[in-house]
Amino acid sequence: MYFDSMTPFNKPWGGLMTSNGELNIPDIPEISGTTTQEYVYERLRNAIMLGAIEPGTSLTMRGLADCLGLSPTPVREAVRRLSSEHAIQIKDNRRMTVPLMTLDRFEELVALRVAIEVHTAKRALPYMSDVIIEKMTEMDDRMDGLISEKDLDQLTLLNQDFHRTLYTVNPAQASMPIIESIWLQLGPFQRQVLTRVTEYYEIDRHKEILAALTTRDAIALEDAITNDISDGVLRSGRNLLAVTEAA
Amino acid sequence: MYFDSMTPFNKPWGGLMTSNGELNIPDIPEISGTTTQEYVYERLRNAIMLGAIEPGTSLTMRGLADCLGLSPTPVREAVRRLSSEHAIQIKDNRRMTVPLMTLDRFEELVALRVAIEVHTAKRALPYMSDVIIEKMTEMDDRMDGLISEKDLDQLTLLNQDFHRTLYTVNPAQASMPIIESIWLQLGPFQRQVLTRVTEYYEIDRHKEILAALTTRDAIALEDAITNDISDGVLRSGRNLLAVTEAA
DNA sequence: TTTATAAAATTGTGATATCATTTTCTGAAT
DNA sequence: ATTCAGAAAATGATATCACAATTTTATAAA
Numbered sequence: 107m108y109f110d111s112m113t114p115f116n117k118p119w120g121g122l123m124t125s126n127g128e129l130n131i132p133d134i135p136e137i138s139g140t141t142t143q144e145y146v147y148e149r150l151r152n153a154i155m156l157g158a159i160e161p162g163t164s165l166t167m168r169g170l171a172d173c174l175g176l177s178p179t180p181v182r183e184a185v186r187r188l189s190s191e192h193a194i195q196i197k198d199n200r201r202m203t204v205p206l207m208t209l210d211r212f213e214e215l216v217a218l219r220v221a222i223e224v225h226t227a228k229r230a231l232p233y234m235s236d237v238i239i240e241k242m243t244e245m246d247d248r249m250d251g252l253i254s255e256k257d258l259d260q261l262t263l264l265n266q267d268f269h270r271t272l273y274t275v276n277p278a279q280a281s282m283p284i285i286e287s288i289w290l291q292l293g294p295f296q297r298q299v300l301t302r303v304t305e306y307y308e309i310d311r312h313k314e315i316l317a318a319l320t321t322r323d324a325i326a327l328e329d330a331i332t333n334d335i336s337d338g339v340l341r342s343g344r345n346l347l348a349v350t351e352a353a
Numbered sequence: 354m355y356f357d358s359m360t361p362f363n364k365p366w367g368g369l370m371t372s373n374g375e376l377n378i379p380d381i382p383e384i385s386g387t388t389t390q391e392y393v394y395e396r397l398r399n400a401i402m403l404g405a406i407e408p409g410t411s412l413t414m415r416g417l418a419d420c421l422g423l424s425p426t427p428v429r430e431a432v433r434r435l436s437s438e439h440a441i442q443i444k445d446n447r448r449m450t451v452p453l454m455t456l457d458r459f460e461e462l463v464a465l466r467v468a469i470e471v472h473t474a475k476r477a478l479p480y481m482s483d484v485i486i487e488k489m490t491e492m493d494d495r496m497d498g499l500i501s502e503k504d505l506d507q508l509t510l511l512n513q514d515f516h517r518t519l520y521t522v523n524p525a526q527a528s529m530p531i532i533e534s535i536w537l538q539l540g541p542f543q544r545q546v547l548t549r550v551t552e553y554y555e556i557d558r559h560k561e562i563l564a565a566l567t568t569r570d571a572i573a574l575e576d577a578i579t580n581d582i583s584d585g586v587l588r589s590g591r592n593l594l595a596v597t598e599a600a
Numbered sequence: 601t602t603t604a605t606a607a608a609a610t611t612g613t614g615a616t617a618t619c620a621t622t623t624t625c626t627g628a629a630t
Numbered sequence: 631a632t633t634c635a636g637a638a639a640a641t642g643a644t645a646t647c648a649c650a651a652t653t654t655t656a657t658a659a660a
Contacts, residue, residue, distance in 0.1 A: 141643065143433075168611065177645045178612085179426070183433050186390075190434045192530065200611055200652065210525035214476070218528050221472040222465075229464065278457035280538070281465050283439065284531050291527070388613065415641060424615045425642085447622065447641055 129165075129173060132158050142176060146184035149174070154193050154204055155290055156259050157297030164201040165194075193290045207295035209347040216343075219288050220335050224328050226273045226281045231327060233275040234319050242271055242319070246312045258300055262293070268312065272319070299339045299346055311337055376412075376420060379405050389423060393431035396421070401440050401451055402537055403506050404544030411448040412441075440537045454542040456594040463590075466535050467582050469528055470516065471575050477523040478571055485522055486566050489515055493559045505547055509540070515559065519566070546586045546593055558584060 131153045136145055150170075153159050171181040185202065188194040195205040245268045252261040266289060273282055311334035318326035378400045383392055397417075400406050418428040432449065435441040442452040492515045499508040513536060520529055558581035565573035 143643080166611065167613095179644055179646090182612085183430055186430050187433055187437045190437060208525075211527060214523075214525050214527040217476065218469075218472070218531075221468060225465070225468040229461070276461075278455075278461050280458060280461040284465075284534070287531070288527075390613080413641065414643095426614050426616090429642085 129163070130158065131173065132156065141180070143180035143183045146174060146176065146180050147187055150184055150188060151193065151290065154188070155293035155297075156262065157294050157301075159204050159294070161204040161206045161294050161298075164197075164203050166201060191287045191290055193287075204294050205291075207298075207343075207347065209344070209351055212292075212295065212343055212347055215288060215292050216335065216340050219285070219292065220332050222281055222285055222288070223269065223273070223335065224331050226276070226279060226285065227327055227331050228324050230273050230276040230279065231319070231322060231324055233277070234272075234322065235275070238271065238275055239316060239319050242268060243316055245271070246310075246316065249312070250310075258297070262297070262300075272315070295343065296339050299342045302346060303339075303342045376410070377405060378420065379403065388427070390427040390430045393421060393423065393427050394434055397431055397435060398440065398537065401435070402540040403509065404541050404548075406451050406541070408451040408453045408541045408545075411444075411450050413448060435537075438534045438537060440534075451541050452538075454545075454590075454594065456591070456598055459539075459542065459590055459594055462535060462539050463582065463587050466532070466539065467579050469532055469535070470520070470582065471578050473520045473523070473526060473528045473532065474574055474578050475571050477520050477526065478566070478569060478574060480522040480524070481519075481566050481569065482522070485518065486563060489518055489559075489566070490563055492518070493557075493563065496559070497557075505544070509544070509547075519562070542590065543586050546589045549593060550586075550589045 131149060134145075134149050134152050137148075150159075159165070167178050167182055167185060170185070171178045174181065185194060185196075189196050189202070193204070194202050196202045245264060249261060249264050249268070252264060269285075270282065273279060273285065311330055314330035315327065315334060318324075318330050378396060381392075381396050381399050384395075397406075406412070414425050414429055414432060417432070418425045421428065432441060432443075436443050436449070440451070441449050443449045492511060496508060496511050496515070499511060516532075517529065520526060520532065558577055561577035562574065562581060565571075565577050
């Protein structure tokens with residue numbers, strides 16, 4: 107069984123479920139030349155980021171292993187990595203979950219995201235080139251298309267690519283792994299928010315970011331990044347959490 | 354053999370070394386009720402932070418396992434966690450090392466440390482209490498003693514406690530794990546610097562931090578933290594790296 | 601229906617076995 | 631001394647096994 111046996115399931119057809127059902131971990135292309143452990147890590151990470159694993163659902167190591175058709179060993183390593191990135195919470199009752207968001211934690215994570223990404227963007231600015239700006243502009247154009255198609259998965263991924271492209275023009279940059287870790291902690295909840303919101307990106311802050319990059323204006327860049335992150339889901343997230351935590 | 358067989362060792366007494374020699378991983382008190390994997394993680398982390406594993410020394414999973422008298426399984430999990438925190442670099446030739454510092458990376462890490470710690474300190478300020486300030490003052494006093502005794506290990510650890518105490522007064526804080534991760538990346542090199550420097554902490558910036566906390570002055574706190582981090586090892590580190598990289 | 605208790609199943613953990621690679625060692629030829 | 635091939639040893643990765651601890655289910659009593 108791939109799922110937690112704690113979860114009650116009295117299905118009309120009876121019998122045990124085999125390998126698809128409540129928990130559906132989206133497959134990802136298997137990168138050749140990599141280890142199983144790495145594959146599991148990437149796949150679970152992707153599933154968490156895209157909200158395919160509902161926060162609060164309890165999981166087990168062996169359950170995941172069975173679900174993926176693997177032995178517990180590589181799953182354990184992948185899970186432990188995700189756990190040290192706070193993407194998975196290992197509880198003391200032999201269960202683990204994608205942590206539920208709280209209002210306090212949300213505010214902290216968003217503020218931290220702003221602080222680190224602004225800092226990283228500023229340090230990237232001296233390395234910015236017209237070629238990269240062009241590349242980022244293309245990304246932004248593609249995102250406009252994805253918004254109208256309401257393809258949330260690709261939108262999330264491409265939005266990350268956009269930011270990552272900016273930050274990594276600084277070749278010595280050391281903050282990208284940290285930023286990715288924060289994205290991962292915010293991801294599951296952002297997805298919950300996005301599915302409840304109709305208008306995304308009322309004001310396109312990416313255009314502001316691109317403008318600031320073009321003029322090499324650090325102050326404008328700081329504002330643009332701050333606004334992009336804040337406008338994105340901050341307000342909606344606050345609302346959702348305010349309602350949720352009141353109940 | 355606990356060490357990399359790549360390392361040549363023609364010892365006069367010949368024969369294989371058993372379990373003490375070049376690589377000496379300081380023991381730590383075994384916390385009861387915890388797993389072997391966690392113990393290995395803490396012990397390796399401590400060893401890296403305190404510079405007991407010389408950066409660049411090549412290690413193997415099995416070597417470490419033998420050294421610690423354990424099977425490879427828990428060692429692998431601990432090593433992978435450290436690897437995802439960039440405390441250990443897993444190379445493609447089946448070896449791993451504590452990464453050597455470069456000037457560029459050093460500058461990035463220190464700047465990042467300043468940015469995150471300033472941000473975290475500011476958000477902690479509203480939660481600051483006289484009791485905590487008193488506790489931090491005592492820590493600072495103890496550090497003065499350790500400086501005169503030149504006890505670098507305890508000094509490093511207590512300095513971290515000092516900062517950690519400040520940042521964690523904010524109960525919802527989410528940045529502590531990130532700060533710890535940066536400390537860990539800086540740790541081995543800081544130790545190399547400290548052993549080559551005679552005067553530590555010419556100006557005691559901790560006193561400035563405590564003053565800013567007492568007056569609840571965010572601007573002064575920002576300056577004090579920035580100066581504390583910058584004065585600590587930044588200048589010496591730059592010098593050491595400038596010389597090293599020229600060669 | 602609820603509660604207490606015993607039995608059964610499941611779990612996390614860590615050691616071990618196995619396998620394909622990779623590295624290191626050996627020794628001859630240059 | 632160097633170089634280079636082949637043999638031998640060591641390594642990382644994963645599956646499997648064993649075991650204690652915990653949870654879940656089954657059973658019986660109130």
